[in-house]
Amino acid sequence: MMAEGQHQSAVAGTGGGHIPRQPGDGVNRQPRVSLRNIQKNFGSHQALRGVDLDIYPGECLGLVGDNAAGKSTLTKIISGTYIPDGGSIAIDGQEVRLTGPADARKRNIEMVFQDLSLCDHIDVVGNLFLGRELTKGPFLDRPRMVAEARSMLDALEIRIPRLGAKVEKLSGGQRQAIAIARAASFNPKVLIMDEPTSALAVAEVEAVLSLINRVKARGVSVILITHRLQDLFRACDRIAVMYEGTKVAERDIGNTDLQDLVQLIVGGQKH
Amino acid sequence: MTAYTERAAGSPIADFLSEHAQVLSIAVFFVACLIFFSVTTDTFLTLGNILNVIRQAAPILVVAVAMTLVIITGGIDLSVGSQVALVNAVAAMILALGYPWPVVVLGMLAFGALLGMAQGWFVAYQGIPAFIVTLAGLSILRGFALYLTQGYSIPIKDVPGFFAIGRGELLSIPVPALIALGVALLGYGVIAYTKYGRQVVAVGSSLEAARRVGMPSKWIVASVYMISGIASALAGLLIAARLGSGSSNAAVGFELQVIAAVVLGGTSLMGGRGSILGTVLGTLTIAVIGNGLILMHISPFFTQIVTGAIILVAIWLNTKIFTTNFRFGGKKVRG
Numbered sequence: 001m002m003a004e005g006q007h008q009s010a011v012a013g014t015g016g017g018h019i020p021r022q023p024g025d026g027v028n029r030q031p032r033v034s035l036r037n038i039q040k041n042f043g044s045h046q047a048l049r050g051v052d053l054d055i056y057p058g059e060c061l062g063l064v065g066d067n068a069a070g071k072s073t074l075t076k077i078i079s080g081t082y083i084p085d086g087g088s089i090a091i092d093g094q095e096v097r098l099t100g101p102a103d104a105r106k107r108n109i110e111m112v113f114q115d116l117s118l119c120d121h122i123d124v125v126g127n128l129f130l131g132r133e134l135t136k137g138p139f140l141d142r143p144r145m146v147a148e149a150r151s152m153l154d155a156l157e158i159r160i161p162r163l164g165a166k167v168e169k170l171s172g173g174q175r176q177a178i179a180i181a182r183a184a185s186f187n188p189k190v191l192i193m194d195e196p197t198s199a200l201a202v203a204e205v206e207a208v209l210s211l212i213n214r215v216k217a218r219g220v221s222v223i224l225i226t227h228r229l230q231d232l233f234r235a236c237d238r239i240a241v242m243y244e245g246t247k248v249a250e251r252d253i254g255n256t257d258l259q260d261l262v263q264l265i266v267g268g269q270k271h
Numbered sequence: 272m273t274a275y276t277e278r279a280a281g282s283p284i285a286d287f288l289s290e291h292a293q294v295l296s297i298a299v300f301f302v303a304c305l306i307f308f309s310v311t312t313d314t315f316l317t318l319g320n321i322l323n324v325i326r327q328a329a330p331i332l333v334v335a336v337a338m339t340l341v342i343i344t345g346g347i348d349l350s351v352g353s354q355v356a357l358v359n360a361v362a363a364m365i366l367a368l369g370y371p372w373p374v375v376v377l378g379m380l381a382f383g384a385l386l387g388m389a390q391g392w393f394v395a396y397q398g399i400p401a402f403i404v405t406l407a408g409l410s411i412l413r414g415f416a417l418y419l420t421q422g423y424s425i426p427i428k429d430v431p432g433f434f435a436i437g438r439g440e441l442l443s444i445p446v447p448a449l450i451a452l453g454v455a456l457l458g459y460g461v462i463a464y465t466k467y468g469r470q471v472v473a474v475g476s477s478l479e480a481a482r483r484v485g486m487p488s489k490w491i492v493a494s495v496y497m498i499s500g501i502a503s504a505l506a507g508l509l510i511a512a513r514l515g516s517g518s519s520n521a522a523v524g525f526e527l528q529v530i531a532a533v534v535l536g537g538t539s540l541m542g543g544r545g546s547i548l549g550t551v552l553g554t555l556t557i558a559v560i561g562n563g564l565i566l567m568h569i570s571p572f573f574t575q576i577v578t579g580a581i582i583l584v585a586i587w588l589n590t591k592i593f594t595t596n597f598r599f600g601g602k603k604v605r606g
Contacts, residue, residue, distance in 0.1 A: 081483055102485030117483045119476035121543035122469070130473060131484025138465045166290070 030093050032057045032221040033078060033109075033190055038087035040073055047073045049245040050087065055190065060212055060222040062232040064265055065242035071225045072114060074242070075192045078223070079111035080104030105131070108189035112196050114225075116179040120168035124160055125149040127167050128182050152185045153177075157207050172199035184211060191215060192223045197231060209235050229261055243267050293537025294549045296588070301556045308563035315566050322445055326513070328558035329447035330355070330506035331525070332551065335532040336458035337502035339550045340495045342533055343462070344475040345542025346394060346401035348499045350408030351506075352525030354386055356518070357416040358507030363425040363517020372433040379504045386412065387500020391493030401496075409526070416519035424518040427511060437512025447509045454502065459547040471495060475542035524575075531582045532557050557581070 031054035040048040048070045055061050063071045076082045078089070080098040088095055091107060098104050104111075118127050125142070126133075128149045134141040149163055158177040160170070167175060176199045183191060193212075197205045205228075212222050212235040224236060232239055233253060241249040241264040249264045288295065308315040334351050341348045362379050366372060386408075393404040427433065439446040462468040473481040474491045482488045506525075511517050534540065535556060536549025560581070561574045 079483075100485070101483045105485045111483075113483065117477065117480035119473045119480050119543070121476040122472055126469060126473075130480070131486050133466050133469055135466050138467065140464055140466055140469060142464075 029056050031055060031090070032092060034090040034093075035074075035078070036088045036090075038074065038077060038084050038089070040070075040077060040082060040084050046245055048077075048084070051242075051245075051247050053240060053247060055221045055223060057189075057221055058216055058219045059237040060216050060224055060235050062236035062239040063223055063225045063242065064227075064229065064232065064239060064261065066265055066267075069242040070245040071242055072194055075111060075194055075223060075225065078104070078190065079109055079192055081111075102131075108187060109192070110183040110186065110188035110190070111192040112176075112179050112183045112194060114194040114198075116175055118167050118175055118179060121166060123166055124163045124170070124178060127178055128152060128185070130182065132186070152181050156181050156184065156211060158204075173201055173204055176200055177204060180208060180211070184215060188215070188220055190221045190223070192225075194225045195227070196224070197226060197228060205231070229258055232261075233258075241265060291546075294546050294552070297536055297549055297552045297556065301552050301559070304556055304559050304563065308559065308566065312563065312566040315563055320562070320566070322443075322448075324558050324562045325448040325451075325555075326445040327562075328554055329445070329451035330509045330522075331528050331532060331558065332451040332554045333454045333506045333509065334499070334502045334525070335529045335536075335550045335554050336454050336547060337495075337499040338529050338533045339458065339536070339538050339545050339547055340462070340471055341401075341499050342530075342538050342540060343471055343542060343545040344492055344495050345478075345540075346492065346495065347405065347530070347540070348387075348390070348496060349402065349405040349526050349530075350386075350390065350412055351499060351503045351529055352522040352527075353409045353412035353416065354383060354500060354503035355507040355510065355522035355525055356520070357386070357412045357419075358383055358504045359511045359521045360416045360420045360425065360517045360519045362508055362511050363427050364419065366427050366430055366433065366517075367425060372430050376433075376436075376508055379508055380501055383500040383502075383504025383507075384497050385500070387497040387503070388493065390500070391496030394496060395489040395492035405496075413519070420517070420519045422519060424516045424520075426516050433512050434515065435512070437509050437514070447513065450505070450509065454505070455547060455551050458550075462545070462547060467491075472543060472545075475545075477543075527582075528557060528578065531578055531585070534582060535585045 033053075033055045035051060035053040038048055038051045038053075039046075051070070051074055053061075053074070063075070065071050073082060077084050077098075080101045080103050083098070083100075089098065090096065091109075096107070098107075119130060122130070125145050129145050134145050134148075146163055153160060153163075156177070158174075158181060160174055160178070167178065170178070176196065180193070180196055183193070193208075197208055200208065209231060212224065216222055216235075216237075222235075224232070226232065236253055239251050239253060239256065239261065240247055241251075241261070243265070244267075248267070251260070251264075314320055334355070338348060338351065358379050361382065362375055365375050365378070390404050390408050393399045394401045435446060436450070437447055441449055462471065470481065470486050470491045473484075473486060474488050478488055478492075481491070507521070510521055514521075532553040533545075533550050534553070536546055536551070536553030538545035538549060557578060560577055564574050564577065565571055
């Protein structure tokens with residue numbers, strides 16, 4: 001059942017593997033993920049009120065908005081964590097109904113969650129391979145996982161001295177780095193990052209931004225949620241602005257600036 | 272000029288000590304108990320008594336290993352004593368009907384799996400707290416055992432093969448102790464080296480994280496109750512084979528001894544962290560204390576007080592002292 005969990009080389013995902021880049025300029029490009037009229041309610045609360053969004057191969061889409069605008073809910077729908085109440089999702093032109101996180105992972109949709117979704121009582125290696133453990137029969141193939149974990153982290157320039165350390169003993173930045181490495185290292189087609197840089201130091205933020213640009217170059221679609229607006233201008237090609245469960249604007253990065261974005265995020269409120 | 276240097280890696284010994292603090296502390300406590308009873312009584316440190324202790328501890332250990340898995344997922348199984356009693360009674364009744372004993376043994380293990388799975392379904396798929404489900408199970412299953420036997424003890428006659436499970440010896444070691452040791456080794460191997468064991472720890476550490484990475488989290492939660500049911504059935508068979516009878520009053524208070532053994536061994540009731548080696552030491556410690564107090568001619572009722580006090584102190588240590596910041600020797604590496 002977990003045959004697809006056996007990856008020949010986890011490192012190929014982070015290094016410079018040769019995947020032909022999609023012709024990115026044509027108007028008739030097919031979106032990698034296409035959302036139409038997505039709705040999601042939590043009880044009486046309308047979290048999403050009909051959102052349309054397209055994400056193309058090889059681009060980074062910045063998703064911004066005020067707190068509780070629906071950014072995290074929208075990305076959790078793409079990653080299969082939430083099932084939408086209405087609307088449709090198409091992946092590479094094919095309409096799909098994601099049945100859960102396992103389904104999304106099988107379709108190479110990976111997500112870095114805001115709360116990181118790490119298991120504190122499991123070591124670094126175990127967390128990197130969580131849900132797709134390398135095995136020999138029923139047994140964990142620990143030597144191979146350790147070796148690949150080391151090269152995964154090296155490829156992202158993440159320094160963690162002891163791979164056998166429990167994740168609960170690591171700093172916030174190291175934990176975030178592990179969550180990012182886990183999502184980025186297994187050849188994702190869509191990589192969703194919810195606040196990936198909030199706990200990171202300067203050098204690590206640079207590493208994440210260069211990682212985004214690297215995977216973009218290989219044709220991966222990246223969705224980036226961040227409150228650090230200056231990061232958007234260094235990694236993103238397009239920016240979608242959410243407000244109260246709807247998408248209120250979309251801007252190409254060349255046609256906008258910080259002032260414009262702030263105005264869009266706070267909405268009609270005059271200051 | 273500023274020299275950039277790497278921070279030195281912590282000493283591996285210190286890392287080892289802080290990671291295994293709980294197992295080490297119960298090991299020290301166990302050895303202290305051994306020394307204490309060896310000194311205060313003449314009979315404790317005799318081969319006959321030691322064999323007796325491990326023979327009596329065997330059913331507890333079998334269930335405690337399974338209970339360790341349950342508690343690692345953050346759950347609890349209060350119904351194990353009642354499951355033991357029900358299997359104990361039903362096994363005696365079926366043996367009395369003349370069915371061959373190997374069939375009865377396999378049938379009872381399957382029956383235990385069924386009982387555990389039923390409870391696991393309520394816990395995992397219906398979202399009812401494990402405490403409530405298994406508390407109901409404690410009452411219902413004991414009730415079934417009483418109803419079926421009408422409270423009488425049912426003798427098992429002339430099944431030497433079956434008795435060998437509870438009374439036999441191999442190389443002068445009691446068979447139940449060997450079975451329990453086998454179960455403990457199996458449990459250790461599963462948690463440390465298998466994918467299933469990793470999934471159990473992941474579910475206990477963070478259920479939502481396990482779900483998000485695509486693990487069958489509900490099935491994993493349900494499955495540990497099934498394992499607990501199988502282990503309870505095995506313990507019920509061991510007790511029936513040792514005593515030569517099946518009784519609905521067997522294993523009263525058994526769940527408390529099992530949970531005490533697991534918690535004493537350093538397994539966290541919050542889930543995620545557990546140790547089979549700790550559970551083995553915890554079980555032996557409780558067995559040795561019970562045995563030693565009797566050899567000291569202290570009232571057997573007193574052992575209950577001691578066992579309860581140990582649970583309280585163990586949980587107290589578990590929550591207060593052995594947090595992630597705990598370090599042996601109090602040496603701070605970071606400033």
